[in-house]
Amino acid sequence: xxxxxxxxxxxxxxxxxxxxxxxxxxxxxxxxxxxxxxxxxxxxxxxxxxxxxxxxxxxxxxxxxxxxxxxxxxxxxxxxxxxxxxxxxxxxxxxxxxxxxxxxxxxxxxxxxxxxxxxxxxxxxxxxxxxxxxxxxxxxxxxxxxxxxxxxxxxxxxxxxxxxxxxxxxxxxxxxxxxxxxxxxxxxxxxxxxxxxxxxxxxxxxxxxxxxxxxxxxxxxxxxxxxxxxxxxxxxxxxxxxxxxxxxxxxxxxxxxxxxxxxxxxxxxxxxxxxxxx
Amino acid sequence: xxxxxxxxxxxxxxxxxxxxxxxxxxxxxxxxxxxxxxxxxxxxxxxxxxxxxxxxxxxxxxxxxxxxxxxxxxxxxxxxxxxxxxxxxxxxxxxxxxxxxxxxxxxxxxxxxxxxxxxxxxxxxxxxxxxxxxxxxxxxxxxxxxxxxxxxxxxxxxxxxxxxxxxxxxxxxxxxxxxxxxxxxxxxxxxxxxxxxxxxxxxxxxxxxxxxxxxxxxxxxxxxxxxxxxxxxxxxxxxxxxxxxxxxxxxxxxxxxxxxxxxxxxxxxxxxxxxxxxxxxxxxxxxxxxxxxxxxxxxxxxxxxxxxxxxxxxxxxxxxxxxxxxxxxxxxxxxxxxxxxxxxxxxxxxxxxxxxxxxxxxxxxxxxxxxxxxxxxxxxxxxxxxxxxxxxxxxxxxx
Amino acid sequence: xxxxxxxxxxxxxxxxxxxxxxxxxxxxxxxxxxxxxxxxxxxxxxxxxxxxxxxxxxxxxxxxxxxxxxxxxxxxxxxxxxxxxxxxxxxxxxxxxxxxxxxxxxxxxxxxxxxxxxxxxxxxxxxxxxxxxxxxxxxxxxxxxxxxxxxxxxxxxxxxxxxxxxxxxxxxxxxxxxxxxxxxxxxxxxxxxxxxxxxxxxxxxxxxxxxxxxxxxxxxxxxxxxxxxxxxxxxxxxxxxxxxxxxxxxxxxxxxxxxxxxxxxxxxxxxxxxxxxxxxxxxxxxxxxxxxxxxxxxxxxxxxxx
Numbered sequence: 001x002x003x004x005x006x007x008x009x010x011x012x013x014x015x016x017x018x019x020x021x022x023x024x025x026x027x028x029x030x031x032x033x034x035x036x037x038x039x040x041x042x043x044x045x046x047x048x049x050x051x052x053x054x055x056x057x058x059x060x061x062x063x064x065x066x067x068x069x070x071x072x073x074x075x076x077x078x079x080x081x082x083x084x085x086x087x088x089x090x091x092x093x094x095x096x097x098x099x100x101x102x103x104x105x106x107x108x109x110x111x112x113x114x115x116x117x118x119x120x121x122x123x124x125x126x127x128x129x130x131x132x133x134x135x136x137x138x139x140x141x142x143x144x145x146x147x148x149x150x151x152x153x154x155x156x157x158x159x160x161x162x163x164x165x166x167x168x169x170x171x172x173x174x175x176x177x178x179x180x181x182x183x184x185x186x187x188x189x190x191x192x193x194x195x196x197x198x199x200x201x202x203x204x205x206x207x208x209x210x211x212x213x214x215x216x217x218x219x220x221x222x223x224x225x226x227x228x229x230x231x232x233x234x235x236x237x238x239x240x241x242x243x244x245x246x247x248x249x250x251x252x253x254x255x256x257x258x259x260x261x262x263x264x265x266x267x268x269x270x271x272x273x274x275x276x277x278x
Numbered sequence: 279x280x281x282x283x284x285x286x287x288x289x290x291x292x293x294x295x296x297x298x299x300x301x302x303x304x305x306x307x308x309x310x311x312x313x314x315x316x317x318x319x320x321x322x323x324x325x326x327x328x329x330x331x332x333x334x335x336x337x338x339x340x341x342x343x344x345x346x347x348x349x350x351x352x353x354x355x356x357x358x359x360x361x362x363x364x365x366x367x368x369x370x371x372x373x374x375x376x377x378x379x380x381x382x383x384x385x386x387x388x389x390x391x392x393x394x395x396x397x398x399x400x401x402x403x404x405x406x407x408x409x410x411x412x413x414x415x416x417x418x419x420x421x422x423x424x425x426x427x428x429x430x431x432x433x434x435x436x437x438x439x440x441x442x443x444x445x446x447x448x449x450x451x452x453x454x455x456x457x458x459x460x461x462x463x464x465x466x467x468x469x470x471x472x473x474x475x476x477x478x479x480x481x482x483x484x485x486x487x488x489x490x491x492x493x494x495x496x497x498x499x500x501x502x503x504x505x506x507x508x509x510x511x512x513x514x515x516x517x518x519x520x521x522x523x524x525x526x527x528x529x530x531x532x533x534x535x536x537x538x539x540x541x542x543x544x545x546x547x548x549x550x551x552x553x554x555x556x557x558x559x560x561x562x563x564x565x566x567x568x569x570x571x572x573x574x575x576x577x578x579x580x581x582x583x584x585x586x587x588x589x590x591x592x593x594x595x596x597x598x599x600x601x602x603x604x605x606x607x608x609x610x611x612x613x614x615x616x617x618x619x620x621x622x623x624x625x626x627x628x629x630x631x632x633x634x635x636x637x638x639x640x641x642x643x644x645x646x647x648x649x650x651x652x653x654x655x656x657x658x659x660x661x662x663x664x665x666x667x668x669x670x671x672x673x674x675x676x677x
Numbered sequence: 678x679x680x681x682x683x684x685x686x687x688x689x690x691x692x693x694x695x696x697x698x699x700x701x702x703x704x705x706x707x708x709x710x711x712x713x714x715x716x717x718x719x720x721x722x723x724x725x726x727x728x729x730x731x732x733x734x735x736x737x738x739x740x741x742x743x744x745x746x747x748x749x750x751x752x753x754x755x756x757x758x759x760x761x762x763x764x765x766x767x768x769x770x771x772x773x774x775x776x777x778x779x780x781x782x783x784x785x786x787x788x789x790x791x792x793x794x795x796x797x798x799x800x801x802x803x804x805x806x807x808x809x810x811x812x813x814x815x816x817x818x819x820x821x822x823x824x825x826x827x828x829x830x831x832x833x834x835x836x837x838x839x840x841x842x843x844x845x846x847x848x849x850x851x852x853x854x855x856x857x858x859x860x861x862x863x864x865x866x867x868x869x870x871x872x873x874x875x876x877x878x879x880x881x882x883x884x885x886x887x888x889x890x891x892x893x894x895x896x897x898x899x900x901x902x903x904x905x906x907x908x909x910x911x912x913x914x915x916x917x918x919x920x921x922x923x924x925x926x927x928x929x930x931x932x933x934x935x936x937x938x939x940x941x942x943x944x945x946x947x948x949x950x951x952x953x954x955x956x957x958x959x960x961x962x963x964x965x966x967x968x969x970x971x972x973x974x975x976x977x978x979x980x981x982x983x
Contacts, residue, residue, distance in 0.1 A: 014784050015791070021781055022798045025856065028813040029801060031824065035816060043822045048831075091712060094705035103695070104702025110710065117717055119970035121918060123939060124963050125720030127946045127955055128727075131734065132720075151712035181701045210806045212921045213939070217947045228808040232925060235812045243816055250809035261804040265797060272803065272861065273868040330879050351885040363876035367899040376895070380885030388894075442884070 032254075036060050036247035043243055060244035061252070064234075067245070070252050072223065073230030077256075080145050080215075080226055081208045085201055088152045093193075096159035097185045101171060114160075117153035123213060130217055144218040145226070149208060155200050158274075162196040163189055195270075202264075202271030209257055227253040280341045280354070280449035280482055281306045282327070287336035289322055289506075296322050298506040300336070304450075309476050309483040313493035314503035315529065320486045323503070324452050327484065328357050340449050351380070356443035357452040360459065362435045364427040370438045371410060371423040377446045378406045413444045433464050440475070450482040457492065469495055490530050494518070502526050524651035527570045533605060533619045535645070536576075540569045548646055548656065551612045555588055555641045557656040561648060568647045573621040575643035578606065578628040579636045589638035592618060594629050601625070608637060727956040734950035746957040756958065758933055759941040762847055763917060766937060769851035770858060770916040775908055777855065778862025783897065785863070786870045796867075799860035807857065811925035814853055815840065840927055843934035850922050850935055858915060862908050869904030873897065910973040917965060938962055 034050045035043070037057035042049070064070060098104065099111055125148065133144045166189055174184050190197070212228040219225055222233050234249050261268045282304040289297040297319045304310045312320040325331045327338060329350035338345050345353050356377075364373050379388060382405075387396040414420045417437045427435055436456065443451055456472075457465045473496045476483050487493055493500050494514045501511045502525075510522040521527035527535045540550045542565045546558040550569055561567065579589075592608035595617070604627070606620040611634075618637060622628065629635040646654045728746055732739035750756050785795045802810070817823045818839040826836040839849040877896045886892045920939040923929060929936035929944075942962060946955030 014787075018781065018784050018791075018795055021777070021859075022795065025798050025801060025860065027824075028810055028817055028856075031817050032810075032813040035813075048824055048827045091708045095709040098702040098705035102698050102702035102705070104699045104706070107702070110706055110713075113713060113717075117713065119967055120717060120721075120963070121914075121966060123918065123942065124724070124959055124966075125717055127952060127959060128720035128723035129716065130947065131723070131952065134734070148716055151709060151716050153713075156709065181705075185705075206804060212808055212924065213943070216924065217943070228806050228921070231806060231808045231812065235808075235925065243822070246812055247816070250812050254805045254809045257804045257806070258801065261800070262797065265793065265800075268804065269796060269800060269864055272800075272864055328879075328883060330882065349887050350879075350882045351887050355883070357880070357883050359876045359880060361874060361876050363874065363880035365877060365880075365896065365899070367902070376881075377884040380891070380895075385891070442880075446884075 032247050032250055035243055036251050038244055040242070040244060056244060057248075060242075060248040063242065063245040064248040064252065068230065068234040068237075068249055069223070070230065070234075070249055073225055073227045073253060074256060076142075076224055076230075077209050077227045079142060081205045083142065083146045084149045084208050085204050087146070087150045088155050088204060089197065089201075091150065092152055092155035093159055093190055093197075094185055096156045097163050097189055099156070100160045100163035100166070101168070101189075102181075114153045114156050117151075118157060122148050126214065126217065133218060139218050140221045140224060142224065145215055145224070148214060152200075152204070155204075158196055158200055159193060162193045166192055196274070198267060199271035199274040202268055206257065206268075206271075282450050282482060282484065283339040283342075284323075284327070285337045285339070287323065287326060287338070288334045289319070289326060289331065290334045296506050297326075297333070300503075300506075300508055302501055302508060302511065304482060304484060307480045307482055309473070309485065309496060309498045311485045311487060311493040311497040311500045312503055313487055313490055313500055313529070314509075316488055318503040319506040320488075320503045321454060324357075324454055324484060324486045327450075328355055328452050329353050351377075354446075354449040355452055356446050356448040356450075357454065358436075358439050358443050358456045360455040362427070362439040362456075362459075364435060364438055364442075366427050369424050369426055370419065370430065370434075370441075371414075373427070373438055374410045374413065374423075374441045374445050375406050377442060378409065379403075381446075382406065409445055410441075413441045416444070417441050432460050433468065436460065436468060444479070448481070450484060453483065453485045455487055456485075457487070458489070465492075472496060491532065494530065502529060504529075520653070521570075521645060522653050524568055524570065524647040527645055527647070531572060533573050533621060535570045535572050536618045538569045538571070538610075538613070538616060538618075540567045540646075541565060542567060548644070550588070551590070551610070553588065555644065557641045557644060557646070557658055559646060559654050559656050561654060566649050567654065568651070570645035570647065571618075571639055571643060573605070573619045575639050576618070576620045577638045578620055578622065579638060580629055580633075588641055589636040590618075592635055592637050594631050594633055594635055597627060597631060599625060608635065610637075724956045724959060727953045728960055730953045732953045734952045739953070742953075746954055749954065750957050750961065755933065755936070756941060759936045759938050760961075762934070762936055763919065763938040765847060766851050766854065766919055767913060767916045769848060770854040770919075771909065771912050773851070773855040774858035774862050774912055774916075775905070777859045778908065779866050779901075779905070781859065781863045782866030782870055783893070786867060796864075799863050801860070802857045803861050807921045808925045811853070811922050814922075815926055818849065841931050843932045846927055846931055846935045850919070850926065853922055854916055854919060858912060861915075862912060865908050865911075866901065866904060869901050870897070873900045907973070910969055914966060914969050917969070938965075 030050065034052070037055055037060065038052040039054050039056035039059075042052050042054070042056075095110075099107060099114070129148055130139075133139050133147070138144050138147075170188065171184055174188050179188070209226070210228055211226070212232070215226045215229045216232070219229060222230070225233060231249065231253050235246060282302075284300055284302040284304075287297055287300040288295065300319075300323060302310075312323060314320050322331060326333045329345075329348060333346070340354065364370075365376070368376070382402050383393075383396075383399065387393045387399050387402075393399055410423075411420065414423055417440060419434060419437045419441065422430060422434055422438075427438070430438065436459075439456070453472075457468050460468060469492060476496075485492075485496065494517075497514060499511065499513055500517050502509045502517060504523075504525050510517055510526045512520075517526060517530050521530060521535075524537065528537065538550060540548055540555075542559055542561045542563050543549045543554060544563045546560070546563065548555045548557050548559060548567060548569065555569075559567070591611040593611065594606060595609050596607040598605040598607075602625075603621060603623050604625065606622060606628075608618045608620060610616045610618060620637065642658060644656070646656050648654050729741050729743060730739045731742045731745075781795070781799060785792055785799075788795065818825055820826050820836045820838055825839070830836055837845060839845050873896065877900070878892055881892050881895050886895050918939055919937050920943070923935055923937055923940045924943075927935040929940055938958070939962070942955055942958045945951045945958060
């Protein structure tokens with residue numbers, strides 16, 4: 001085979017393989033959108049048809065929005081993710097700075113605990129925290145949904161790695177200029193760690209927007225449900241009856257993060273790689 | 279050992295033409311250096327010779343046979359990369375043996391377990407081992423063979439990379455700025471070592487660098503590249519003494535050549551700052567020219583300089599003492615914007631800083647370039663007053 | 678940490694500066710210490726304590742029962758099945774997602790124009806709410822109205838009850854697990870690939886690695902070693918924590934064939950309120966996770982060679 005022919009064949013095979021994979025990944029997304037605009041009678045007759053004969057999207061989406069507080073779920077998701085992220089950043093940034101740049105008693109012990117904490121998934125302390133919340137009557141609140149995630153040892157670890165490479169000389173200069181440590185953290189060091197903070201924020205929001213385990217445990221009031229939990233409620237209530245509306249609901253609850261991802265693809269991928277590799 | 283010939287090599291990346299019709303013939307056993315500023319196409323050219331890039335048009339021949347259709351490993355060439363490109367997971371030995379195992383063992387003979395099936399593998403590996411050891415001893419890295427690249431110093435890595443190239447006994451060695459990652463002291467040392475290596479093994483070397491000192495000190499011939507073309511090809515002394523263009527003149531030599539504005543007078547004589555020099559050209563009268571004078575061709579005196587045929591009034595602005603020699607920065611009185619750099623032997627200051635001086639030079643040391651920057655041949659006028667007829671004849675001949 | 682001390686040690690500091698630094702340092706870490714105590718250390722203690730009792734949530738009193746709960750767990754067929762199911766799930770998802778992720782990454786790495794397209798597509802499952810996608814998968818795999826079975830029937834096969842046949846349910850969840858994870862692994866592999874210097878491939882090409890297979894074996898695979906080990910460990914942990922798809926799609930059924938460890942813990946702890954027993958299961962779960970973490974630590978230590 002000559003070089004151009006070989007090149008063409010290789011290229012063809014590579015794209016063929018990648019497109020098969022892409023079809024597998026996209027199959028549920030395509031089906032979700034297709035089903036959400038199909039009328040009920042077409043579901044059983046035309047399983048392999050993507051576009052419906054009769055457009056029924058308006059009815060499906062209206063039904064979903066009227067029968068489940070989908071926007072409420074999304075709002076709850078925003079509140080919970082926002083609350084968690086703000087507290088995580090407020091607590092972990094000064095701590096990471098202290099671990100990276102200050103000498104104080106117990107620093108090594110704390111660092112060890114942070115590293116150990118990295119190994120412990122939230123499912124482990126879940127039961128005692130749940131019992132504690134039950135005794136204090138805090139179940140079924142936004143606070144109960146956010147509490148276990150206020151501490152992110154991962155954020156501390158990530159930011160400490162970043163802060164360690166921050167030049168000591170700049171901190172010394174800031175001290176000589178009369179800045180307090182508090183100002184140094186928030187006005188000098190934090191802005192320089194912007195890429196790490198952005199990466200962690202993406203990671204945190206994606207994780208908690210989609211988390212099911214903890215909300216499922218502490219929330220029984222549907223008004224407080226986050227998107228996954230709300231979806232679960234809705235799916236159970238509508239199971240086997242109204243697939244079109246179910247898919248419309250799935251589309252509405254999946255859309256925010258997917259749209260955000262499409263607009264900030266680089267940030268998302270960077271966030272996942274950075275948080276994944278370090 | 280081989281002769282390498284480049285015929286009409288061009289390379290375009292999209293609309294950008296990186297190489298424009300490069301023709302070069304590198305003799306068997308020659309050390310040829312491609313030198314030039316960054317972006318001149320020298321690295322692209324060496325990568326085309328290696329087969330890592332495909333030329334847009336033109337042909338490469340080794341010993342008369344075209345190698346354009348050959349893949350990189352089939353071309354009998356070896357390359358030393360700027361970053362050395364050593365495989366970090368292999369020992370120095372593994373790095374050096376790799377080209378040989380690749381060439382001499384089948385795929386199945388290189389795969390763990392499966393390779394046990396090969397009856398000849400042992401003897402092949404033994405032969406490879408002997409060759410690697412021999413090269414390692416030549417390069418004095420025998421004791422380091424079991425180390426990984428990360429455990430080696432820059433100079434040692436450099437040698438391993440050289441060794442990896444040498445074990446293959448290639449037709450030609452390609453080297454892409456191999457010394458630029460070393461510190462200054464080691465670079466000088468490796469320069470000598472590379473030149474000696476070249477003398478010892480007598481192979482064809484094609485060496486790329488942006489450092490004119492490396493080019494001048496190591497090469498048999500230098501091809502100075504500029505804007506995707508060979509601006510001048512010649513021995514180091516040819517490039518230094520007879521630069522073909524103002525770009526070559528400025529690139530070769532340190533400190534850089536002084537360039538002063540001049541023009542051709544009505545009688546064909548070259549005029550510098552309104553003063554007639556006793557040299558004439560065939561350019562039409564009134565043409566603008568640039569006059570280049572090497573820093574070491576200028577003499578400095580406090581008062582007048584009776585020995586110099588030409589001298590310029592100047593003030594010393596700055597003096598850098600380098601030990602055995604000194605670099606002086608002068609401002610010309612006639613042309614405030616021009617700084618003239620002078621290199622003098624010795625540590626004695628000829629004039630005080632801010633003091634006035636005469637800069638004298640021999641007109642024969644002047645390089646004259648036309649408006650396009652190309653070298654203009656000059657003839658030495660016998661007397662200061664060139665007869666008008668003679669100038670006319672010269673102009674006529676040029677036209 | 679040693680290096681941080683070494684860097685900051687030689688600077689001239691007054692006694693007062695040292696004291697201030699100590700106070701400020703303690704102040705900065707105080708909130709984290711409280712949270713660490715409240716959310717990790719105390720709960721772990723309580724967990725350990727509960728595991729030796731017969732405490733049931735809501736009960737007024739409880740007694741110590743020693744190792745009874747552990748004995749019960751080891752003999753409990755439901756729990757043993759949950760562990761087995763989880764390990765089977767990991768055994769399918771891990772090789773599937775790692776090999777496919779690596780494969781996709783190697784293919785995508787060389788693409789210029791189409792790379793963003795493939796990145797977006799393969800990454801999509803990571804950003805989506807898995808509960809919502811589980812509902813979609815239920816329809817896609819539905820025996821009566823899903824496209825998968827429609828295709829199978831066109832090809833002349835019997836329809837497969839992917840989620841209600843005990844033989845198929847767990848593998849089906851595992852395939853969905855691969856669907857979720859393959860893009861994540863691909864992104865990590867892509868990061869690893871772009872860290873390999875181009876020079877090495879060129880050197881390999883000159884050294885005689887003419888075919889892509891040779892170059893993969895000489896350069897790509899050895900240099901991706903650390904990335905690969907990392908991906909294996911994180912994929913193991915992620916797939917070991919399978920929960921969402923089980924809750925949303927099978928609820929452990931049919932006939933317990935998809936009951937996994939986290940789901941068992943969830944049922945015991947938060948549905949049956951068997952707090953003490955759930956504590957024991959949680960501790961066993963933690964042991965598994967720590968094993969993975971230890972492997973990871975050892976592997977990451979090895980990485981220093983290059």
